[in-house]
Amino acid sequence: MIPGFVYQGTPSRVVFGTGTLARLPEEVDRLGLRRVLVLSTAQQEREARDLAARLGNRAAGVCAGAVMHTPVEVTARAVEHATGLGADGLVSLGGGSSIGLGKAIVLRTGLPHIAVPTTYAGSEMTPILGQTRDGIKTTQREPGLLPGTVLYDVDLTLSLPVPMSVTSGMNAIAHAVEALYARDGNPIVTMMAEEGIAALLRALPAIVGNPTDAAARSDALYGAWLCGICLGSAGMALHHKLCHVLGGTFDLPHAETHTVVLPHVVAYNARAAASAIGRVGALMGTADAGTAMQALARRLGAPTALRDLGMPEAGIERAAELAVRSPYWNPRAVDRDSLHALLARAWAGAPPMID
Known part of the structure; x- marks a missing residue:
């Protein structure tokens, strides 16, 4: 039912x-x-x-x-x-x-x-x-x-540079991933989220292989449209909170920051939002969606470490503090120590950790 x-x-x-x-x-x-x-x-x-x-x-x-x-x-x-x-x-x-x-x-x-x-x-x-x-x-x-x-x-x-295409596409995927476990989620948003993620998972490797592939570009734009609707309909959670803090406080590039942070938040929420993260994993053909998301970014030539985006290591504590000061709703409770550990892994480009 x-x-x-x-x-x-x-x-x-x-x-x-x-x-x-x-x-x-x-x-x-x-x-x-x-x-x-x-x-x-x-x-x-x-x-x-x-x-x-x-x-x-x-x-x-x-x-x-x-x-x-x-x-x-x-x-x-x-x-x-x-x-x-x-x-x-x-x-x-x-x-x-x-x-x-x-x-x-x-x-x-x-x-x-x-x-x-x-x-x-x-x-x-x-x-x-x-x-x-x-x-x-x-x-x-x-x-x-x-x-x-x-x-x-x-x-x-068609002329969007490949690196920007990849990180922009990963940014879009992040919108849909959070919509799958958002507090205001519903079956309609879930359908759009899964379709949007699937379209981008098809499109991004093809764009890397041939940037002028019109069919892949169409898939990517279609997927981005759906993922944007998901964000607009179901709201945001921990992933977007962290990216807003990192972007606003350290002036990190927006799409690249989403690309780096997403695998770690997926792992952080993996147990608390098992059904939603399981849907992401099913689309990627794995039970470990966080690791697969980071591997996809690496395979597509995208950044996987915040330090490579210009974030100082000393900023990890400040970012964790700001994120818990006015948190967005999230399926798993957030605390400064847990977010510090998550951000430290993202800063170093370490593998995501399910804990």
Whole structure:
């Protein structure tokens, strides 16, 4: 018998396919927008300006100031820019940094937001904003933060560098893994989580072998979409708490941090969430999902140690302290000593440990 549950569907409009970027002008028109501000990181400014040119007089300008972890001072400048241009909407092009900046502007202005993802981060499918102030990253969830339209174009991911593809994909897998044991999980989210993980497990090795494999890129983007829905529907637990602490406090790269930490959290929760972690293991063909997840990362050429991302060993204690100060719900209770041990293994790149 299926137990009773509550499922709140995400109300985004999704346009998925190949060559769908050509439909962006009609999506802008559909929302009745006349002056949209295009958001990106500095690294994608050229693509953002090309996109603004494609929009013609529908574009108010470009703001290429998005950075990781959405610092509040960066958002303040972007809001001032949008206001000065008289923008009546936003188009964010890129991954979690650009889409996160879009959400932060929405929080402060209420402007309509169209997201055009170019990575597998999944932020576009969540009503969650993570932002950093004075080295502390906090999150908030509000329905209005969810982009109203998401335009997925597989072609935009064909040039995504392989290392970023891998870590971005592992980041997406982490969303789905936590959704399997989240407090607000339900059978619908479980189906999407398993399908999303399976799609990415197929796609990532194929992308490493052939970065322009359109079928693999389509699988990866589809999987990332599903994993993003899972995160937006079922919430977060220990894995995301640790990654938010590590990113906000030590400015570690977002997707790489998720890639390193995930196997250790899977092992930490393996007994307390045996059914959920067992589903992950079944998808990977093993009873030890944490070890398999780390082996997959290593096989794909991804980092497996926090020290390789620039985290100081002396920061382990600080990270453990911050994580227990305001913890997210987790199927297994957390304490500073246990998290210190987990983070020490992740820092060194040691094998995950089930205890």
